[in-house]
Amino acid sequence: MPSDSKSIAVLGAGAWGSSLASIASANGHDVKIWSRSGSASLADTVKDADIILSAVSMKGVSKIAMELQSLSIPENAVFVTATKGLEAETACTPSQIWQKTFPTHSIVVLSGPNLSPEIQQKLPSATVVASYSATAAELVQVVFSSRHFRVYTNLDPIGVELGGTLKNVIAIASGSCDGLQLGTNAKAALVTRGLTEMVRVGVCWGAKAETFYGLSGLGDLLATCNSPLSRNYQVGYQLAQNKTLDQILIHLKGTAEGVNTCSVLVKRSREQNISIPITQQVYRVLQGEISPRQALEELMERNIKPEYND
Structure with a gap:
């Protein structure tokens, strides 16, 4: 082991954690993996860990x-969250849950265009580690940077x-678009x-707009x-092939x-009056209210407007 070796506890032995x-x-x-x-x-897994990564x-x-x-x-353990989602009951993100549970510890978010099978094949990839603590982000950056995996801080x-998290919903719509063979222009x-x-959602929830044009936003999208x-693309694609969500x-x-x-x-966007027409149509498709093709038709029939009017 090199002199600067860290003890890493990985929680979750799925493809991403592995x-x-x-x-x-x-x-x-x-x-150590748990x-x-x-x-x-x-x-035993988290004992003496310098970094505890949740996947x-x-x-x-x-x-x-x-x-x-x-x-x-x-006491000085850094928590890294590599989970993408929102808690159903609270609408909290994973990092918000970890920070609430461990308020004195640094929390780092790891996210980017990282399809696990490609990473396992050691194909070139890049990701972002983000934290309110630059020191914590830089620590995680050093631990995971490699010739095949380039890590940026934020x-x-x-x-x-x-x-x-939010791009997963758009990926469902994108899969349906391809499943319906709607073409490059539509996609x-x-x-x-x-x-x-x-x-629009991110800025309302306290994020910086420019972050979404980086690796963890546009790149992952x-x-x-x-x-x-x-998997999200596959859900949309198969829905367009007339399979049920179940x-x-x-x-x-x-x-x-x-x-x-x-x-x-x-649910949360309705409470905050945030316009998310694509997400709303994806929701209706997932609920079985309409078909992917009907969702497309309704999006195309919306009132015309300027491209930028927020």
Whole structure:
């Protein structure tokens, strides 16, 4: 082990958690992985950890945070969240849950155009680590940077986090667009207007607009909206093939976080009067109220207006 080796605890042994663990291990760090189905205890995994990285699904974030709260966590441990989603009950992001549970610890968000199968193949990728603490972000940057995985820092964690979360809803719409064979023009318009919705929501929730034009916003949006490797894209594509949501989710490997995110986003945006027409149509499709083609027709029939009128 190199002299600057860190002890890394990775929570979640899915494709994403395993990919990040592999990067840190290849960089010479001491990595322990925990999952509910594994033999290692949570207490042993996080003992003496310099970095605790959570890659669990959104529905498990609050529960695992509460479990950790009862354990002995190193005073200077940095928490890294690599989960993309919104909590159904509170609409909180993962970093907000971690910060509320561990108010004296630094929280870092890791997000970007990072499809796990490509990272596992060591294809070139880039990501962003964001925190209100520049020191914490730089620590995580050093731990995970490699020849194949370029890591940038950012001081807008909520913007970085929302970029990775909100784009999943647009990816569902994008998958439907391809499933309906609507062409390049339609998809370009959809993704561009989807980014407009992401910025609108993000700024209202306290993020910086420029963050959404970086890797964790536009970058992740492009990757997820154009790749069959994306679970959210697959949901949209298969909906356009007349499969039901239940049929799709039963056979889907892993969690399509955009399904839950869409529901939470629609509810909160109604409360705050935020215009999200694409997301609203995706929600109606997911609820079985309309078909993907009907959703397209309704979007095309909306009142004409200037491109920028917010």
